[in-house]
Amino acid sequence: MNEERKINEDILGPYKVDAVYIWLTSLGSIISGFIGWIVIFIAIFFLLQKTWWVSWVYPFLFSLVGLFSISMVAYLNLFLNKLIHPEKYQRWSVAFTQMTIFLIMFYIFITPLYMFVWWETASNLIYVFIIHITISIFGTSLIGEILSSYRYILIWIYGSFIGLFFAIFMATAILIKWWESYSNSLYSLIWAIIIINFFIATFRSIFEFIYYKIYQLTWTDMLGDIFYQIELEEKEEVKKAQENLEKF
Numbered sequence: 001m002n003e004e005r006k007i008n009e010d011i012l013g014p015y016k017v018d019a020v021y022i023w024l025t026s027l028g029s030i031i032s033g034f035i036g037w038i039v040i041f042i043a044i045f046f047l048l049q050k051t052w053w054v055s056w057v058y059p060f061l062f063s064l065v066g067l068f069s070i071s072m073v074a075y076l077n078l079f080l081n082k083l084i085h086p087e088k089y090q091r092w093s094v095a096f097t098q099m100t101i102f103l104i105m106f107y108i109f110i111t112p113l114y115m116f117v118w119w120e121t122a123s124n125l126i127y128v129f130i131i132h133i134t135i136s137i138f139g140t141s142l143i144g145e146i147l148s149s150y151r152y153i154l155i156w157i158y159g160s161f162i163g164l165f166f167a168i169f170m171a172t173a174i175l176i177k178w179w180e181s182y183s184n185s186l187y188s189l190i191w192a193i194i195i196i197n198f199f200i201a202t203f204r205s206i207f208e209f210i211y212y213k214i215y216q217l218t219w220t221d222m223l224g225d226i227f228y229q230i231e232l233e234e235k236e237e238v239k240k241a242q243e244n245l246e247k248f
Contacts, residue, residue, distance in 0.1 A: 013221055014152055015088050017209040022202065024084045029201035032076030033194035039069040040193060059118035062125055063111045066132045067103065073197055074099050074140035081144065088148050095147045099140045106136055130171050130192060137197050138164045141204065154223040159207030163200035170195050 043065040078096060082089040089095070110132050117124035138160060145156035171192050215221055 014155070014212050014215050014223075015149065015208070017205065017212040019209075021085070022205045022209055025081070025205040026198060026202045028080035028084055029077065029198045030194060032073045032080060033197035035076055036069040036073040036193040036197070037191070039072055040065060043069075059114040059125060060111070062118075062129065063107065063114040063132070066129055066136075067107045069193060070133055070136040070140075071100075071103055073137060073193060074103065077137075077141065077197070077201065078144050089144070091147045095144045098143050098147065102139050102143060103136060106132075106139065133193050134164070134167060134171065134196055137193075137200055138167075141200050145204070152223060155208055155211055156204065159204035160200060162207055163203035166203055167196040167199040170199060 043061075075096065078089070078092055078099065082092045110128065113128050114125060117128055141163075142156060142160050145160065146153050211223065
């Protein structure tokens, strides 16, 4: 009876979040970010440094490094989230597909920007790469969270935006610190992908934790209840429309 009650509470209320949840989420983000770190590190040593003089090839390869490293991070984030929190991330196959579509579409749009800034100033590629990393990780993170539970879309949106703010702040701080030369700023990208991924995932989970604690104290599901009310209002409107049609 108690077990059944607990299951019902988990379904009706927000997902249970504790310190272990935050710790595991943060650890998972570091692990996946580190894999992206390896991809960029290898690319810098064995690819980018040997092709920088080829004007039309270098920015294109730079954009491909961004796509592959970000894709690795995004897919590993999804896999580790599914592994750590299987009861929450049940629609992983759908999320994987939508993440892939988002990554490819954003890559198509941002690749011309790589080409354009290369002809202006080579060092501007770093800025484009940071934008590429930040928006892609933010977007894939949001897609994964939204598809895991539509009732709490606002939690994922608010939490992800808070993480995005801190990620941008830290990424900017890294570039300022390392902006002594183009070579140094290039190596700063190795750390940027880890930090951006970490901050977006960690602050999103912290926001979830705060909301869950508020829910425990007040038993008021403010954000989840919003969509329930909207659904009721829409059903009521449909019912009224059907009744009006039947009068004729």
